[in-house]
Amino acid sequence: MPSVALDSAIRHLDDARTTPELVRATQAICAQEDPAAAPTLIKVLGYNNPAVAAVATQGLIALGRAIVPTLLMSLDAQNYGARAWVVRVIAALRDPRGLELLDRALQADIAPSVRRAATRGLAELDLVGSTAPADLSRCYLALFRAARDDEWVVRYAAAYGLERRLSLTPPPEPLADRGCALLQELSEECRENVKVVRLRAQLALQRLSTG
C-alpha cells in the first residue's frame, strides 16, 4: 500500500505540467524511497522527457533489486523511450533476472546508447554462485555479439565487458578462448578501424595477462 506521503507526492506529479515541475515532483517521489513508488517512476520514464527520466532512473536504482520483477513486467513494448531507461536501471542493479532483457536489448535495439548500456549491464550482472552455467554462456555469447557491433561505442563496451567477465569468473575454456580471440581482434589495426577501441582492447589483454 502506498503511504499517505507517497500518495500526495504522486498527486503532485499528476498536476505537474512544465519540466521543472515534473522534475521537482519526481524528486519528491524518489525521496520517499518507497518500493511502492516503482510503477509511478516507471510511468515517468515513458514521458519522453530526458531530464525527468534521468531523475526517475536514479530513483529506481536507489530502490534496489526488490523492484526488478516490477521493472520486467512493466516493459511496454510500445514505448520505445521507456525501454531505453529500463535497460539502464537493470544494468545498474546487476540483477541476474535482467539477463534476458539485456540480451534482447543488445540484439534488437536500434539506439547505440541502449546497446552500449546493455553491454555494460551484461558485463556487470552478478552471475555467480547458484546461477546456472547456461546463464553465463548466454551472457558471453551476447558479449561476443557486441564485439562485432557496427557502432564503435558498443565494441568499446564489449572490450570492457570481456575483460571484466574474464577476470571475474573464468568461464569454461572454449568461452575463454573465444573471448580472448575477440579481444585480440579488437586490438589489431587491420581488423578494428577505431583507435580508441583498439586501445581499450589492448589494455584488457594486458591486464588479463598480468592479472
Add this chain to the structure above:
Amino acid sequence: MEPLSEAQVIANLRQTEDVPAQYYAAWWLGKMRSRHPQAVTLLLDTLSALSQVPVDPERRGVALNAIRALGMLQDAPALSALLPLLKSSDYSVREEAARSLGLHRATEAVGPLCHLIAGGPEQAGREQPGSALLQEPCEAILEALGAIGVATPSVIETITPFTQHPRPLIRAAACRALLQITGDQRWASELEQLLLHPEPLVRRGALLDLGATGWTASLPAIEAATVESSLKLVALRGLAEQSGDSTILDVMDRLL
C-alpha cells in the same frame, strides 16, 4: 533491402538521370571511406553543377555531399578543386569547403580561410539580415584553422577577436582553434567555463570542442559536465586517441 555494393554506388554516382541516387552515392563514398579508384574523380565531376547558371538545387545538394566526402577521403589531388570553393558566393559551399580543407589539414588553405574572417566579429561574424546565418561560416572556418594548426602570429591575431563573439558557439570554436594552435591553458579554461553554460546546446558544443583538442587536463571537467554520457564518450574518444593515456579509458568505462 540488400545493402548496395561499392560498384553499384560508383555506378549510381556516374549516371546523371537519377539525382537522389547520386546524392546518396556521394554521401556513401565519404561515410565508407571508399578507396575505389574512380571515387574521387566522380565526386569531383559533380562539382561542375556549382558553376551552372542557374544552379540546379538538387545537383547542388549532390555537390555539397561530394565536398564533404572529398574531405573524408583525404585524397591530395582533390585539394586544388576544394580551394577555389572558398570563393563561392554560396554560403553552404564555403562552409563545407572549409570543413573539408580542415580535414585535409591543408596548409595552403590557411591564407584564404583567414581572408574570409579577416573582418572580425563585426563584419565576417555579423548576422545576415533576416537570417540566423552569419556573413561567413565562422564556426567551420575557425575549426578548420585549428585543425590545420599553422601557428603564425597573423593566424592567431585573426582568430582571437572571435573569442569575444556574442554567440557562445562561435566563442567555443575560436577557443578550440587557439588551444589547438597555441597549447595555451587559458583557452581550455574558457572552454571549461562554456561547459557550465545554461544552454545544453552550448555545453554539448564546448564538450565536443574540448574532445577535439585532445587536451587531457580537461578530463575532470568533461567527466563532471551536465551532458549526456553518449556525447561525453565521443569527446573522450578524441582525448584518448590523441594522448593514449589510460586514465581516460577508465573514465570512459564508468560512463558506458
